[in-house]
Structure formats: structure tokens, C-alpha cells
Amino acid sequence: MERTGSWRERLALERNVASAAGAVFLLGFGEELWKRFVPKYLEALGAGAVAIGLYGAAEDFFDAVYQFPGGTIADRLGRRRAFPLFIGVASLGYLAYLVSPSWPWVFVGLALAMGWNSMASPATFAVIADALPRGRRAMGFTVQSILRRVPRLVSPLVGGALIGAFGVVAGMRIGFASTLILAALTLVVVARMDLPVLPTRPMRMRGVWRTFDPALRRLLVSDIVIRTCEGMAGVFVILYVTTVRGFSVPAFSLLLALQVATSLVVYLPAAQLADRIGRKPFVTATFLAFALFPVTVALAAGPAAMALAFIVGGLREIGEPSRKAMIVDSAEPEVRGRTVGLYYLVRGLSVTPAAAIGGLLWRVSPATPFFVAGAVGLAGTALFVATVEERYAA
Helix, strand or coil: CHHHHHHHHHCCCCHHHHHHHHHHHHHHHHHCCCHHHHHHHHHHCCCCHHHHHHHHHHHHHHHHHCHHHHHHHHHHHCHHHHHHHHHHHHHHHHHHHHCCCCCHHHHHHHHHHHHHHCCHHHHHHHHHHHHCCHHHHHHHHHHHHHHHHHHHHHHHHHHHHHHHHHCHHHHHHHHHHHHHHHHHHHHHHHCCCCCCCCCCCCCCHHHHHHCCCHHHHHHHHHHHHHHHHHHHHHCCHHHHHHHHCCCCHHHHHHHHHHHHHHHHHHHHHHHHHHHHHCCHHHHHHHHHHHHHHHHHHHHCCCHHHHHHHHHHHHHHHCCHHHHHHHHHHCCCHHHHHHHHHHHHHHHHHHHCHHHHHHHHHHHHCCCHHHHHHHHHHHHHHHHHHHHCCHHHCC
16 A cells, blocks of 8 residues: 555645546547547538638637636636536537538537636646645646646547548547547546635636736746747648648558657656756747747658657657646635636637638748748747746746
8 A cells, every 4th residue: 555655646646636637538538539630620521721720720719718717617616516517518519529510510519629628727727736735736737748648649540540441521420429428437537526615716807817926927928929839830730741741641640649659758757857957947848849840840851750840749748747837836726727717818819810820821831830830939938048037937
């Protein structure tokens, strides 16, 4: 029993953290069966490049506007009661994806399905912050990130194989149906949570913003620039790799698996080092990888170069647990869910136009959004290095 306890302690697997991580794993396993292939699904249903770009913009928009309401629900109802609500809303979205007769219906599915990824995000952050001391939160986010990324390693391979075997539309619909089944299992997992409802302060959005310390605001600004870089090219990666460079969808799935495997290799060593030397070097490395990924994809002419590009993409996660820990460390406990929600609301709204801009740049040439995104990412990295001091990232 001591060895088991020691193992759980090293990985910060407190019961509630483990339940939240299990929920992330199960629904992530379902969503990743089809999430990366939605642009191809839209294309198969008759959508053009601008509509696909708008899908990416809509995803960023919903990701933004759902964050603060999700944090408010998590603060007021408590984490345990909030999770089933988020899962139920998302399940309606999976059903809408499943029965979509034409591409505009995919946007309806997106609006509901984001109830998990976006509304539940502040609650997940808050569970880790509530259950773990400050010095263990980076490890808590690391374990959660690993369990989020393992499905990204396996599920796209399965999803790509389904598309290869049954075609884009039928393969995607098998994925949507599978996700609905996994959502039911997730409800069982979150029922194991046992977190009390913490005291909360009635506070509107402006009041929550005033609780942000200057370091958190500076982190937010640089994060916005970096996510603009990601948004401009991210939704077009599959199209560039498969349509422009000629890789098959199953080959693209293998590249995604390589990207996720890279992330999994670096997570635990990075978390352990961050506890010793501070978080800023790892967040800086993450931001730099965000800048380099679209450029390396655009320059990759063959399989080896494309594989290297996706390894760079995997390195984008090296400092993500440290960045998340910086956010919750700065949040006051009584408004923790709303602080996380407002952070992501501001970030998401700020980057919402990025994918649509990427769609317009794609019409200039397919490589253009990738090179412009790289330049934006380098600017965001430099901004973070210059404005966020190491003492705020310890």
C-alpha cells in the first residue's frame, strides 16, 4: 500500500484529480477519432476553403465564449455537479455531428460539442488547484495532459483507418457514434468525485478581471499572440499535408501519432525540471515550437522532413503544464473557475479571426498562412521573454 501511495503521490493522482483525468481521457479518446478530420468531413459535405476557415474561427469563438460561463457554473454548482452538465451538452453536439445532412449542420454540432472542451476546462483546472498544493500542480497538469494526449496518439490512427475503410462520411459517423458511448461511460467516472462546494464570491466579469495580477495579464497577452499563430495555420494543416503534399489520410494519422508521441516523451522530464529550475524556460520553449511548427510544415517536401515538422509540433507541449500552473497559481480560490474561464475567454475572442484570416491567406497560396503564422509566433515568444519575469513563473 505504501508503494502504491508513493506512486500516486509522485504523479499527483489524488482521487478527484484522477477522476477528472479519467473523464478527459475517455471523452478525448472519442473526440480524437474524428476531431482532426473535420476539415475533410466538411470538404466531403461540400464546404469550400472559406467555410473551413470559418469553422476554425467558430471553434475559437465557442472556445472563448463558453469559458467564463463554464467557470461560473463550476464555482457556483461545484465541480462534481458541473461535469455531468457539460458532458450532456457535448453529447447533443456529437449527435448533431452524426446526423448532419450538409456542412452547415456541422457548425450546430460544434456549438454543442464545445460544451465539453470549453465549458469543462475551467472546472478541470479548478479540480487540480483545489486538490493539490502549489508545488504539485505542474505535475497534476502534466498527468492530465498525458491522459489527454494518449488518445491523440491512438484515436487518429483508428479514425484514419475508419475513413480509409468506409470513406470520409461513413468513417466519421462511426467515430461520432463511438463518442456518444464513451460519453455515457464518462458520466460514471465523474460520479466518483468528492469535492466540497467551496465558498464563492458573487462577482461579475469586471470584478474577476481586477483580481488578475500584472504577471498573469502579461502572460495572457503573449499567449494571445502565440494562439493567433496557431489559429492561422492549424485548421489547414491536414489540407496542406494531404492535398498539397500528397500524403494519404492514414499517413497523416501516423504523423499525428508521431507528434503526440513526442509530447508524451517530454512531459514528465519537463515537469520534474520545471519544479527545480522554474517554469519560464519551458513556457518559452513551448512558444518557440508554436512558431516553428507551421514553418517546418510548409517547408517539408518529403516524408522525413514532414516527420521532423510533426516532432517540432509535439514539442509545443513541453511547457503547457507549467503555463497552466502559472494561471491557477495566480487565481484567488473563491473565483478560481471564473479566473480560468475569463483568461480563456479573452484569449479565445482575441484569436477568433485567426483561422478566417488563414483562409484568406490560403487563397493567395497554400503556404502563405504557414509562413505568416511563423512570424507571428516568433513575435509572441519574444514578447513573453521580455515581459514575464522568472520570479512570477517559479
